[in-house]
Amino acid sequence: MTNPYINIASEAARQAGGLMRKFSQRLESIPVERKARNDYVSDVDRACEQAIRQYILKHHRDHAIQGEEMGQQGDSEYLWIIDPLDGTSNYLRGIPHYAVSIALQIRGRIEHGVIYDPMRDEMFTASRGEGAFLNNQRIRVSGRKDLSTAVLGTAFPFRKRRLMSAYQGMFDALFEKSEDFRRAGSAALDLAYVACGRLDGYFELALQPWDIAAGALMVQEAGGVVMDVNGGERWLESGHIIAAPFKLVTPIRHAIAPHVTEGMKARLS
Structure with missing residues (x-):
């Protein structure tokens, strides 16, 4: 390039x-x-x-x-x-x-x-x-089409522990539906790994712009979709992000939707 x-x-x-x-x-x-x-x-x-x-x-x-x-x-x-x-x-x-x-x-x-x-x-x-x-x-995102065979990346909201209960509900819902999870400790690399197909998707809460700005663009340019937890485009402002191939991003959002709190929605409004 x-x-x-x-x-x-x-x-x-x-x-x-x-x-x-x-x-x-x-x-x-x-x-x-x-x-x-x-x-x-x-x-x-x-x-x-x-x-x-x-x-x-x-x-x-x-x-x-x-x-x-x-x-x-x-x-x-x-x-x-x-x-x-x-x-x-x-x-x-x-x-x-x-x-x-x-x-x-x-x-x-x-x-x-x-x-x-x-x-x-x-x-x-x-x-x-x-x-x-x-x-x-x-590079291209994974060709995986079924959440049951997907390995997802995530991390706990350690800076905003008040979100842990909501996050736990999201994690449990996705863990039930996916093949497995990875929690490696770098949001930037998690997103880069989604972009190149090493991970099939990723979600996390309460991130900062510098954690996700480059990685989110990478996923989009690799053919994936990036959205906030409500399915909108304000992930950079909210810090609540989902990134995955087109076939997986909607099932991920639907799985976590029941656990999105009013506080998260207010931050996105």
């Missing part, structure tokens, strides 16, 4: 991935700060975000950037949405499953996205209308 925005995001992601690999040699000495219960930020997160910001601004000084650790900088129709290290908990424990996620939103719509797994050297990329790719090879 030769899109200049994808090239910038890919190189920024590779630089961040290099920092992750470097710091991974001394995990026990990395300073870690607790942002909230079970939510941590390390010096590696901050160093990676700083590297990404510097690389983007080197090429587009007038663009705005929204990052998980440093908030939003600048005001522009071009907004880069970045998660410098999605899967911090995995990283700090030496579990080799985490990623960099970078998306570019132009005039309110996600147009480009990159997710980079530095441990496997896998670069997922997507641009609106141009398809989705893994290391420059086109």
